[in-house]
Amino acid sequence: MANSRIVVTTDGARLTVAPRGEIDHHSARSLRERIDSALYSARPEVLVLDLSHIDFMDSSGLGLLLGRYQRASEIGCEVRLMGCSARTKRILELAGADKLFKIEERA
């Protein structure tokens, strides 16, 4: 179950994590563990959080993104967001977090 909720791919110095489904306080915990373990084992230059398969996200999801930003920054890794919905952008803006991340449109 927990494993099917996220797809992790590495491409050179770029680590992409693509969670699926809903990010709330309940699901954030296992996603956090999966992303952090991938981050610390790959130690990439760029971490891409691909949100194109997310159909729900609230402030706990934003907390997940900001927490990963924090962890990645500590090891000199840049964080980018991909596939943000208009709704996700609105939540990022409420926290002023839209300026923190480089936002990539879908490849």
Next chain:
Amino acid sequence: MEQFKAKNKENEKNKRALVNEMKVKMPAVSENESTARSVVNAFVAHYDPTVEELADIRCAVSEAVTNCVVHAYGGRGGVLYIGVKAYSDRSVKIEIRDKGRGIEDVKKAMEPLFTTDKSGERSGIGFAVMQSFSDSVKVRSVPGKGTCVTLIKKLASEE
């Protein structure tokens, strides 16, 4: 039915009638965050909301419910009460109530980026999200007794 009539009298001055209501009680545990979103979604879906309106409601409900799980009961569990009412003027009122620790200073708690969380995984925008995604947010809280968050969403008229 009698109860309904009495309530409708109360709403007459607002020129609206109570169309439907629901009360749900569930343990304030994290898996019920999605349960709460789903039941409120199912209730409101009868009144032809737009896809956007429904998504707004799911998000606002999720914020209030998560706050009960995380802050009111500090993850230890407790009871979460949800009441939903639909009115003839197409407004929907959602009450999310807990009997947890309560909020000392509601005004401060509602300020964007205010959080008492120490984990570094929260940013204090839950109330800002509720305000942004609904038409009105009211918070009543008594320290040591609990908190009640009332969300109102006006659905756009049909057609």
